[in-house]
Amino acid sequence: xxxxxxxxxxxxxxxxxxxxxxxxxxxxxxxxxxxxxxxxxxxxxxxxxxxxxxxxxxxxxxxxxxxxx
Numbered sequence: 728x729x730x731x732x733x734x735x736x737x738x739x740x741x742x743x744x745x746x747x748x749x750x751x752x753x754x755x756x757x758x759x760x761x762x763x764x765x766x767x768x769x770x771x772x773x774x775x776x777x778x779x780x781x782x783x784x785x786x787x788x789x790x791x792x793x794x795x796x
Contacts (some may be wrong), residue, residue: 733781734793740778747774 735743750771754764777783783791
C-alpha cells in the first residue's frame with residue numbers, strides 16, 4: 728500500500744492548521760479582492776492540506792526530514 732513519509736512534526740502541523748484557518752477567514756472576510764484574495768485562498772488550502780497529510784513537498788525538496796514517524 729502507498730505510504731507517505733511525513734516530514735512535518737506535530738507542533739508544526741497544528742500551527743499550519745491554525746494559520747490556514749486564519750488565512751481562510753481573512754480571505755472570506757472581504758478585506759481583499761481579486762488576485763490577492765485568490766493567492767490567500769490558495770495559501771490557506773495548501774497549509775491545511777499539508778498539515779493533514781503531514782508532508783510538505785517544499786520541505787522535502789530542501790532535504791528536511793522528520794524522524795519520529
